[in-house]
Amino acid sequence: MIHLIEKGLMFGNLVHISSPALVERYNRALQHLSGKSTALTDFHIDISGYSPEIGDELGDDLYLNPNGVNRQFILLTTEQKRSPLLNVKFSTSRDILREFIEMNEAQLFALTATDAVAGELVNSVIKLSSPRDLLNLRKIEIEADTVGGTLRKAEQLAGMVERFMTEEDAWFDDVLIARMIDTAKQTGDVTRNPVRLRHTEFEQRNFWTAHFGGLYLFPDLDHPAVICARGKPEGLPVRFVFDLSERNRIAKFFDLNELVEPIVKARGVDAAAVLQQKMDFITIDTAAAAGIDLTGLDRTDMRRLARNHADRLPAAYHGLAEMLRWAAGEGPWPRITSDHPAFFYTLRAADTPNRDLVNMLLAELAPLDPRQLFICHKELFYRTYATWPEAKRAYVADFLAREYQVDKAGARAALFGHEPDMSGEDRASEAMIRRVGPWGAVRRG
Incomplete structure (x- = not known):
């Protein structure tokens, strides 16, 4: 570390x-x-x-x-x-x-x-x-x-002051007055400065806990559920309990409660840049596993790494590449279903009171994005970081210090904020989203 x-x-x-x-x-x-x-x-x-x-x-x-x-x-x-x-x-x-x-x-x-x-x-x-x-x-x-x-003594003093001011004979109670003076030496004048x-x-309401292997509890939704990181514990009085492998059911849960939105649909977001960075992180993970030196990489080096290890890059990379081509106007709308490894990488939390909790869950569902993992789920980030090859640990630490640490608020706003888009040039049209579902996977009845 x-x-x-x-x-x-x-x-x-x-x-x-x-x-x-x-x-x-x-x-x-x-x-x-x-x-x-x-x-x-x-x-x-x-x-x-x-x-x-x-x-x-x-x-x-x-x-x-x-x-x-x-x-x-x-x-x-x-x-x-x-x-x-x-x-x-x-x-x-x-x-x-x-x-x-x-x-x-x-x-x-x-x-x-x-x-x-x-x-x-x-x-x-x-x-x-x-x-x-x-x-x-x-x-x-x-x-x-x-x-x-x-505070306890101030409350006692306030009670004594009330008694002194309201009881008829309190003015002649020397014991009460002495106690008030002694307590006031410790608390100050509670009548002027309560x-x-x-x-x-x-x-x-809805929260994550590290107990029982890690649980995301959403009891306070129209369609409540509990999502378990390390297997399903018994004894939960909730109808729907999922583990992280049940991707279709989690996707449906997100959709029913309107908890997420596709990055490419999000207003005020440079979706292409976000998708490209996620792809770079996956490239780094693949290259580090192959023992490649990751120091001093620039954009040309990253493209070279992706080309040289194309056969090793996981399906999540290729799915994000399809989404990136569509976002850039260079390809058709990709049909990335909830079974696809890239699916949860293409989402962020919608603007709801549960935004931070949902982004935390998405970080665990898309663990090859260390930036989101660090921002949204530090406990899991530290635990995962310890298992990475040294080259990946050094690269990620340098990236976070260079790209995130210098402007935390700006980075969070760019990734997870919900700014109104004034440009009117929204690439993902509402008509398309309604027709094919936000990810091309969940059709609306």
């Missing part, structure tokens, strides 16, 4: 913790949550406060995520909102943490000025005993407070 780490593609954007004050606060929070502590004086943390160095020190990558279900977190600074989430078990966790931080940023900024904020993403399940339990994870509630209990966190409940 050295190429990825050196180029900031792995463990990038983590927050560096090195000051003795922050290390001490972190240790108090860690002791508060788990009864553990670190001897390290210098480490990095992600959005949840997880540190890969401390995980290595403790021999436990889940020291802030016991059972992989109720994620705990330690906030030392609101700047953690920009960091990734490592060791992801649920696709929704980072978005929930980031939204929580952003919605309470002013309060959290004030709280973390003097103490660490420790908390947990709480749901109704403590430990997953069966896949059925996953469907009970519909609501996530965030419980958080400083290690010193500032210390309260808001927006702490989040709905978790």
